[in-house]
Amino acid sequence: MNDLSVLFEGVSKKYPHFSLEDIHLELPTGSIMGFIGANGAGKSTTIRILMGLVHQDAGQVRVLGHSMPADQTAAKLDIGFVSEDLRLYGAATLDWHMGFMQPIYPRWDQRYAESLLRRFDLKPKQTIRGLSHGQRVKAALLLALARCPRLLVLDEPTTGLDPVARQEVLEELMAVLADEERTILFSSHNTLDVEQISDRITFIDRGRIIDSDDKEVFLDRWRRLRLVLPPEVDLPRLPGIVQVGGSGRLPVLTTNTFGPAMVAACAQMGATVQAVDTMTLEEIFVANVHSRREGQPA
């Protein structure tokens, strides 16, 4: 867990209408990072830079010890990549794809590939064109998993899947996690999926990493406090409060540094703390994005 599978240092990439700015990202070996951002936030660009498919304008990227994009050939030998916009050859069968990939990857596990075929209920002799969207995603996932990669990069793999297919894909990913040496970067705008499988979370918005930490730390330090203020008391500025909602004498404070001291501070100013609510990852993400956007121009 001490060494890093992925390291981004000050990475930037400029497009005419979008730019990725000063990205710092660390993905320790054996961890599963959920990479969350709204559509167009920069998740796919970051992942394409990680894969060497897009060259960064500035900064250093190291993946499995290889410098990217220079050493991408060696790095990609140990990476399994599934992306929402990755398609297999429609006219060829899944069997052909497996035969094509097998000699490329020295660690290809044919027995595991066959077990995934059964688990995903895929027919190897069927052409990819004849598969449903869910089956195509599973086929791509099978090809990525059977090569036994040290790093699995999944860019919105569950987008467009029906609930059953999505759960099957997530369950398989969770089964893969049994291998502690395998590192996973899982990008999605669906926080529920990410929450299920990740142990680390990174939020990205408008081309900037806005927060990154262990999932449990996120869930522990983010809270909503529902207060009742006495009539003569105005709500003072409290440290660690990122959003103030509610109205008048019934404010709702959102904090990203929750602790007993915060409850004490509220009581000290005369407020009654009615409730301290935990927050879902989605609520944390939305609150995080809103608070950051308030502090920077759109």
Next chain:
Amino acid sequence: MNLSMIRRLVLKDWYLYRWPILASVAGGVISLGIIAYGGKPGFHFGLTIAVTILAFIGALLPISTIIQERKEQTLPFVMSLPISYFEYTAAKILANLLIFLVPWLTLVLGGFALIMTTPAMPHGLVPFFAIMSMEILVSTCLIFAVALITESQGWTIGAILVGNLALNVVGYFVGHIPSIGSGLWGPAIQWSPAATISLLAEFALIALILGLAFFVQSRKRDFI
């Protein structure tokens, strides 16, 4: 250079486009048969079919193997394999060239054989036929290069038009070079320095086009 991956990608395109390859070879053989046994009308008809087959496969290949690969989003799959973009470029040029060479060689070698063995065919056609065959290869390389560099269907169709126009223009000018045109319908091969220079210029042009394609591709920074 990852030669093993380049070989696999070339074989992949051969497999995926095996039916057009077979169809073009079968069409080529049929057109040669028409030229050989169809008399004067058969010569013109068979020649038209042969040139059409080469133009068709020369256009189909880059559109299917390069433009469609991007449009149908199979490019991210290929680029997720342990391969660099330079190697991808090499694989695409090799695959397209080698596939194209199958019907091209069938028709060129078959054409030479017909000229040399059919009594009605003047041997004097050989220099002109050689230059024009090579010109078809030049035009096809131009189409491959434009497709690879621009990855645009519009630009590729433009290159196809330019290639076909160039074929007619080159045919006209080569036919009007005195040392080539004068012996065109004669019984003996009249190989002239002009024919050698024309062929060398075509070889140089192919090298220049492919070299330019590699140069531009190696400077690209974004592939998806």
